[in-house]
Amino acid sequence: xxxxxxxxxxxxxxxxxxxxxxxxxxxxxxxxxxxxxxxxxxxxxxxxxxxxxxxxxxxxxxxxxxxxxxxxxxxxxxxxxxxxxxxxxxxxxxxxxxxxxxxxxxxxxxxxxxxxxxxxxxxxxxxxxxxxxxxxxxxxxxxxxxxxxxxxxxxxxxxxxxxxxxxxxxxxxxxxxxxxxxxxxxxxxxxxxxxxxxxxxxxxxxxxxxxxxxxxxxxxxxxxxxxxxxxxxxxxxxxxxxxxxxxxxxxxxxxxxxxxxxxxxxxxxxxxxxxxxxxxxxxxxxxxxxxxxxxxxxxxxxxxxxxxxxxxxxxxxxxxxxxxxxxxxxxxxxxxxxxxxxxxxxxxxxxxxxxxxxxxxxxxxxxxxxxxxxxxxxxxxxxxxxxxxxxxxxxxxxxxxxxxxxxxxxxxxxxxxxxxxxxxxxxxxxxxxxxxxxxxxxxxxxxxxxxxxxxxxxxxxxxxxxxxxxxxxxxxxxxxx
Numbered sequence: 001x002x003x004x005x006x007x008x009x010x011x012x013x014x015x016x017x018x019x020x021x022x023x024x025x026x027x028x029x030x031x032x033x034x035x036x037x038x039x040x041x042x043x044x045x046x047x048x049x050x051x052x053x054x055x056x057x058x059x060x061x062x063x064x065x066x067x068x069x070x071x072x073x074x075x076x077x078x079x080x081x082x083x084x085x086x087x088x089x090x091x092x093x094x095x096x097x098x099x100x101x102x103x104x105x106x107x108x109x110x111x112x113x114x115x116x117x118x119x120x121x122x123x124x125x126x127x128x129x130x131x132x133x134x135x136x137x138x139x140x141x142x143x144x145x146x147x148x149x150x151x152x153x154x155x156x157x158x159x160x161x162x163x164x165x166x167x168x169x170x171x172x173x174x175x176x177x178x179x180x181x182x183x184x185x186x187x188x189x190x191x192x193x194x195x196x197x198x199x200x201x202x203x204x205x206x207x208x209x210x211x212x213x214x215x216x217x218x219x220x221x222x223x224x225x226x227x228x229x230x231x232x233x234x235x236x237x238x239x240x241x242x243x244x245x246x247x248x249x250x251x252x253x254x255x256x257x258x259x260x261x262x263x264x265x266x267x268x269x270x271x272x273x274x275x276x277x278x279x280x281x282x283x284x285x286x287x288x289x290x291x292x293x294x295x296x297x298x299x300x301x302x303x304x305x306x307x308x309x310x311x312x313x314x315x316x317x318x319x320x321x322x323x324x325x326x327x328x329x330x331x332x333x334x335x336x337x338x339x340x341x342x343x344x345x346x347x348x349x350x351x352x353x354x355x356x357x358x359x360x361x362x363x364x365x366x367x368x369x370x371x372x373x374x375x376x377x378x379x380x381x382x383x384x385x386x387x388x389x390x391x392x393x394x395x396x397x398x399x400x401x402x403x404x405x406x407x408x409x410x411x412x413x414x415x416x417x418x419x420x421x422x423x424x425x426x427x428x429x430x431x432x433x434x435x436x437x438x439x440x441x442x443x444x445x446x447x448x449x450x451x452x453x454x455x456x457x458x459x460x461x462x463x464x465x466x467x468x469x470x471x472x473x474x475x476x477x478x479x480x481x
Contacts, residue, residue, distance in 0.1 A: 002065065003061060003065050004065055004066065004074060004077055004078060005058070005061050005062050005065055005066050005143070006066065006074070006077075006078040006095055007077075007078060007081055007082075008061070008142065008143055009139065009142045009143075010141075010142045011085065013138070013139050013141070013142060014082050014085070014086065014090070015086070016135060016138065016139065017094050017135035017139070020134065020135070020399075020401075021399075021401050021402075022402075023401055023402035023403075024134045024399060024400070024401050025131035025134055025400045025401070025403075026127060026128060026131065026134055026398075026399060026400035027127065027128060027134045027135070027137040027138060027396050027398075027399055028125065028126075028127040028137070028396065028397060028398035028399070028425065029125065029126050029127070029137050029138055029141070029394050029395060029396040029397065030122035030124060030125045030126070030394065030395060030397060030422065030426055031051075031122065031123055031124040031125075031126075031144060031145070031148060031392065031393070031394045032120060032121065032122045032123065032392070032393060032394075032395070032421075032422075033046050033117075033119055033120075033121075033123070033152065033390040033391055033392050034119060034120055034390075034391035034392070034393060034418055034419065035119055035120075035390065035391030035418045036118075036119045036390060036391075037391075037418075038388060038389050038390075038391075039156070039389055039390060040157075040160065040352075040353050040354075042160045042163075042164065042353040042354070042357070043156050043157050043159070043160035043353060045116050045117075045118070045156065045159065045160070046116065046117050046118065046119065046121075046152070046156050046390060047114065047115075047116060047152070047155035047156045047158070047159045047204075047207060047208075047474065048110075048111045048112070048113050048114065048115040048116070048117055048123050048152075049113050049114065049151050049152055049155035049203075049204055049207050049470065050113075050147070050148040050149075050150070050151030050152045050155070050200070050203070050204065051108075051110045051111075051113065051123060051124050051148060051455070052110070052113060052224060052225060052455070052464060052465055053147065053148075053151060053200065053203055053220070053224045053225070054143070054144055054147035054148045055108060055110075055455065055456050055461065056224050056461070057143075057147055057224075058104075058140065058143050058144070058147070059104065059456070059459070059461070061143075062104055066098075066099065067099065067102055067103065071096070071099045071100075074099065075092050075095055075096055075099060078090075078092055078095055079092045094132075094133075094135060097132060097133075098133065098136070101130075101133075102459075103458055103459030104136070104458070104459055105128055105129045105130040105133045105136065105458055106126055106127065106128055106129060106133075106136060106137065106140070106456070106457075106458075107126070107127050107128075107129050107454060107456070107457045107458075108124060108125070108126050108454070108455055108456040108457070109124070109125045109126075109452040109453060109454050109455065110123060110124045110452065110453060110455045111123050111124075111428060111436075111451055111452060111453075112451070112453065112465065112469075112473065113207075113465040113469075113470045113473070114207065114465070114469065114470035114471065114472070114473030114474050115436065115451075115473055115477075116159070116436075116473075116474070116477040117436045118435075118436070119390070119391065120438065121428060121436055121437070121438050122422070122426055122428060122438065122452070123148075123152075124144075124148070124452075125426060125452055126140065126144070126394075127398075129457065129458055134399075137396070138394065138396060141394040144394060145387065145392065145393070145394055147200065148392065149386075149387040149389075149390065149392040150197060150200040150201050150204070150385070151200045151201065151203045151204035152204065152390060152392065153201075153204065153385045153389050153390055154200075154201040154202070154203075154204030154205050154382050154385075155203075155204035155205070155207045155208070156204075156390070157204075157205075157353075157381060157382060157385075158184065158204060158205045158206075158207060158208035158209060158377075159207070159208050159474060159477075159478075160353050161184045161208070161209075161353060161356060161375070161377060161381075162180060162184065162208040162209065162474070162478060163478060163481055164353065164356050164357045164360060165180040165183050165184060165356070165360065165370065165375075166180055166478050166481075167360075168357075168360035168361070168363075168364060168370035169183075169369075169370055169371055171334070171364060171370070172332075172334060172336040172363070172364050172368070172369040172370050172371070173332060173334070173336060173338070173369035173370065173371045174333075174334060175332065175333065176332075176369075176371050179371050180371070181209060181210045181211075182209070182210055182211045182232070182374070183209075183211075183371060183373075183374050183375060184205075184208070184209040184211060184374075184375050184377055185209070185211035185212065185213065185233070185346070185348070185374060185375065185376045185377065186202055186205040186206075186209070186211065186212040186213060186214050186217070186376075186377060186382070187213055187348045187376035187377060187378040188201060188202070188205075188214065188377065188378045188379040188381075188382040188383060189202070189213065189214040190379070191378055191379025191380070191383050192379055192382075192383055193383075195216065197383075198214050198216070198217065199214070199216050199217050199220045201214075201217075201382050201383070202214035202216070202217025202218075202220070202221075203217055203220055203221055203224070203225075205217070205377075205382065206218070206221050206230055206231050206467065207467070207470050207471060207474055208471070208474055210229060210230070210231055210232055211231070211232060211233065211374070212231040212232075212233065213233050213376075215233075217231065218230055218231035221467055225464070225465060225466050225467050225470070226464075226466040226467070227466040227467030227468045227469075227470075227471075228467075228468060230467050234264065234265040234266065234267055234298075235261055235264070235265075235266050235267070236266070236267035236268070236269070236298075236300070237257065237267065237268050237269050238269060239269055239272045239302075241253075241269075242268070242269055242270075242272040243272050243273075247272075247273045250272075250273065250278065250282060251282045251285060251286070254268065254278075254282055254286055255286060255289070258286065258289055258290070258293065258297070261295075262293060262294065262295075263293070263294040263295045264294075264295040264296075265295055265296045265298060266295065266296075266297055266298065267298040267300050267346060268297065268298070268299065268300060269300045269302050270299045270300055270301060270302075271300075271301050271302050271303055271304075275301050275304075275309070275319075276322075278299070279299070279319065279322045279323070279326070280322070283299075283323075283326055283327075284326055287326060287327065290327070290342050290343060291327065291340065291342050293342060295342070296341060296342055296343065296344050297342065297343055297344070298343075298344045298345060298346050298374070299319060299323065299343070299344070299345045299346075300345070300346050300347070300348065301319060301345070301347055301349075302347075302348065302349050303349060306347045306349065306350065306351060306355050306359060307355060307358045307359050307362060309347065310345065310347055310359050310362075310363070310373055311359060311362035311363055311366060312366070318366075319345050320339070320345060320363060320366075320368050320372050320373060321366065321368070323339055323343050323344075323345065324337055324339060324368070326343075327339060327340040327342065327343045328340055332369060334369075335367075336364070336367060336368060336369040337367055337368045337369065337372075338368075338369050338371075338372065339372050344372065344373075344374065345372070345373050345374070346373065346374040346375070346376055347359075347373060347374075347375060347376065348375070348376020348377070348378060349376075349378070350378070350380050351375045351376060351377050351378070351380075351381065352380065352381050353381065356375050359373060359375075391418055393419075395410055395421040395422075396408060397409060397421060397422050397423055397424055397425070397426065397440065398424050398425050407423045407424035407425075407441055408423070408424075409421045409422065409423040409424075422438060422440035423440045423441050424440055424441040424442060425440075425441070425442040425443070425444065425446070425447035426438060426439070426440050426442060426447065426452070427439045427440075427442045427446045427447055427449060427450040427452070428450050428451045428452050429449075429450045429451060430451070436451065
């Protein structure tokens with residue numbers, strides 16, 4: 001059977017229902033990004049994101065592949081697999097009770113997505129709602145952890161890019177701030193581990209930007225969240241298209257493409273052979289055709305040092321300045337050069353946070369607005385990550401055992417403090433300065449207040465976020481940065 005959720009676990013989860021203290025009736029856990037030490041210096045803030053995606057994903061997979069499947073079929077598969085795996089006659093009675101119930105008896109509370117937090121703040125709590133299913137809380141850890149950490153990470157990286165682009169847009173093109181929504185573009189799909197990784201990462205990217213070539217992430221955003229104007233792209237060539245014309249016919253390739261796409265934005269990769277020859281020799285010959293076109297031609301370099309290619313060196317001009325020399329443009333109110341609206345550039349090879357800032361800074365130094373260049377961000381920046389990049393973990397902090405409420409915690413003496421957990425029931429709140437803080441060892445009344453809102457209980461979803469509200473939260477934080 002495909003994706004039986006009883007088997008989507010770390011192996012040791014299969015025995016934990018027998019290992020808790022006798023008469024355990026409740027387990028309360030939280031998902032917390034515990035450390036930002038492994039994040040880039042520019043991305044130390046955490047964007048709360050990914051929980052609604054994970055919750056709906058888990059809800060759907062249990063409905064489609066467990067509750068709506070014949071009990072005998074789905075339970076027997078689990079029994080066969082786990083009996084062989086553990087070399088025993090595996091008791092599936094707890095699974096049978098869950099199937100008979102017909103829904104996931106859990107309560108999940110989350111922070112509002114799009115909030116910006118620091119490390120060690122829980123973004124999600126989960127507990128069972130019926131005493132027989134105390135084991136289910138942490139049985140779901142594997143799925144939740146694997147689903148949330150990636151969009152959480154990519155949303156945080158995207159926000160870091162947006163802060164850089166916002167900073168330099170304010171300095172060099174303050175009347176065109178909205179353009180930064182499209183100045184960062186997701187190029188990462190092909191470099192991700194698999195399709196689901198590309199989708200979950202792409203969802204995170206779309207919290208800050210509207211530009212994406214990861215098509216299924218846009219569809220997933222509409223499905224899991226909803227909202228208006230979530231993601232877009234433009235017609236663009238690849239090297240196979242350009243090289244199919246041959247080096248000697250490169251100008252014919254440009255003319256053919258301009259004829260095929262007479263309006264709108266068209267991006268052409270321009271370094272299949274000689275980038276500088278394209279700019280110096282081909283573009284001047286088709287200049288009038290480009291300027292008469294109802295749209296923008298975007299030149300895309302794809303190799304070399306991106307800072308030097310876009311901005312130039314002491315000896316040679318870069319792409320932006322060369323395009324200015326050919327097509328001209330205007331000087332904005334802040335005194336910075338803006339390329340003619342019919343021409344632009346994008347760079348999408350190995351763009352990191354550090355390189356994006358270096359390009360923006362050098363463009364400013366050279367007298368050009370930072371918005372003259374769009375950045376394609378690929379798997380180098382979005383894919384070099386693990387669950388440990390933000391120290392993400394689910395840990396139990398509270399139990400009810402034989403009717404007694406017990407605050408539990410983890411504090412390894414051999415650890416440097418990163419893995420120390422909170423204790424007891426948790427409340428997240430805004431302090432007097434507007435910062436998000438955690439209070440642990442709370443009373444039941446305190447736990448029911450604060451910023452953690454119930455979004456799922458006994459199979460029912462509520463308090464959904466959409467991309468409009470998420471982006472609004474992020475834009476508010478951006479303007480305060």
